[in-house]
Amino acid sequence: MIKYRLGIAGVGFLALAFIVGASLISPDKAAKEDLDLSEDLRVSKVLTILGDTGKDNLPDTREFGVSANRGETLIKEGFSTRPGGGKTKIQSKHFVCTSCHNLEKEDPDLTKSDPEARLKYTAENGLPFLQGTTLYGVVNRETFYNDDYYLKYGELVDAARNDIRGAIQLCAVECAQGRKLHDWELESILAYLWTIDLKLSDLDFSAEELDAIYLAIDSEDKQDEAIDLIKSKYLLGSPAHFGSAAESKGLVPNLIGHPENGKMVYENSCLHCHQDRRFSYLQLDDEKLTFKHLSKKAEGYGPHSIFQVSRYGVYSRSGRRSYMPQYPLEKMSDQQLADLKAYIDMRAE
Numbered sequence: 001m002i003k004y005r006l007g008i009a010g011v012g013f014l015a016l017a018f019i020v021g022a023s024l025i026s027p028d029k030a031a032k033e034d035l036d037l038s039e040d041l042r043v044s045k046v047l048t049i050l051g052d053t054g055k056d057n058l059p060d061t062r063e064f065g066v067s068a069n070r071g072e073t074l075i076k077e078g079f080s081t082r083p084g085g086g087k088t089k090i091q092s093k094h095f096v097c098t099s100c101h102n103l104e105k106e107d108p109d110l111t112k113s114d115p116e117a118r119l120k121y122t123a124e125n126g127l128p129f130l131q132g133t134t135l136y137g138v139v140n141r142e143t144f145y146n147d148d149y150y151l152k153y154g155e156l157v158d159a160a161r162n163d164i165r166g167a168i169q170l171c172a173v174e175c176a177q178g179r180k181l182h183d184w185e186l187e188s189i190l191a192y193l194w195t196i197d198l199k200l201s202d203l204d205f206s207a208e209e210l211d212a213i214y215l216a217i218d219s220e221d222k223q224d225e226a227i228d229l230i231k232s233k234y235l236l237g238s239p240a241h242f243g244s245a246a247e248s249k250g251l252v253p254n255l256i257g258h259p260e261n262g263k264m265v266y267e268n269s270c271l272h273c274h275q276d277r278r279f280s281y282l283q284l285d286d287e288k289l290t291f292k293h294l295s296k297k298a299e300g301y302g303p304h305s306i307f308q309v310s311r312y313g314v315y316s317r318s319g320r321r322s323y324m325p326q327y328p329l330e331k332m333s334d335q336q337l338a339d340l341k342a343y344i345d346m347r348a349e
């Protein structure tokens, strides 16, 4: 992390940051001479200062009852207190948002969507490894349900691709298989998501690059360049390409599976939902019989093949609306499937 000693330009910069970011940065820090800018400054604020016209994705707090706290409980528990008193109806019978999304940073390098680096990073940080992209920094992204999600949701994606509100509603109904959110709930979720936006310290800047950004603040002709520089440090949309079970099945025998990575996939991903039937009626556990079953079914085309479920997910059965989301290639590589297979086969012995 870069400790940045503030020069004169830096102080001016901070003053400006306070005007724009008023409630977001605590004012007494302004007095400190030696500030760890990387800790506090929001990427969105720096961009605004540089003249980037952001999207209209700030929460509308005029809506009655909007609060980041309520948004947080909705995301983590599926319901919250109602502004008028009492509790809301549960948003989904099947899932909460955190069934499929982390709320923390999950990639060591935000310029890449690399599942192998992510598996390691999430394991080190005690986080699950999931099909949905982390909601940390989602307010900084510009497009949603990218690439092949159009294949899955078709025209439903139109309202979501460029609009975070549309993305949240689509996910509430289609991913979580639940009810639509009320306006105040949606705005509360957005308010919470703005508490987990990207900070400058999440991005990898050299001291020279930081200098260039500071200089750009009072020199208009450098601002576009500085904006581009900042935006080159994280993905503006989370890429998603769907694989095929047959292709993965064909590739995996040519790869060397590493059971220790497979164990992480199994425990941090599969068990996140299947242990104790947390989000699925199907129980997966640490028993030899379970591994024998998964090992035997892997090569087939049935719904218990790890290749089928990971590449296509599982559609809801009649009478239930629960389903398992697929893993795009960016969320589970073929190498990771080889690792998972190696672990399952080892445990089945």
Ligand code: HEC
Residues within 6 Å of the ligand: 075, 091, 095, 096, 097, 098, 099, 100, 101, 131, 132, 133, 134, 138, 141, 143, 144, 145, 146, 149, 164, 167, 168, 171, 172, 175, 176, 189, 237, 238, 240, 325
């Ligand atoms: C069953 C799994 C599941 C649940 C539950 C779920 N999501 Fe998602 N969500 C996904 C998947 C898969 C995507 C596809 C895009 C991605 O995240 O990579 C997605 C996408 C999103 C996106 C767009 C992210 C992007 O960068 O494209 C947002 C915002 C979002 N979800 C919010 C929510 C919220 C809020 C909830 C709870 C109300 C929720 N999701 C519940 C699986 C889920």
Ligand code: HEC
Residues within 6 Å of the ligand: 099, 100, 130, 131, 265, 266, 269, 270, 271, 272, 273, 274, 279, 280, 281, 282, 303, 304, 305, 306, 309, 310, 314, 320, 322, 323, 324, 325
């Ligand atoms: C986000 C939660 C989630 C994750 C992660 C997840 N699953 Fe699932 N899985 C489900 C749900 C939900 C179902 C649908 C069945 C149901 O309605 O309970 C399902 C279905 C399945 C089924 C088929 C059940 C049937 O009878 O049709 C298998 C097998 C399975 N999962 C294995 C896995 C494996 C292996 C992994 C890890 C690579 C995994 N799951 C990861 C939620 C999840």
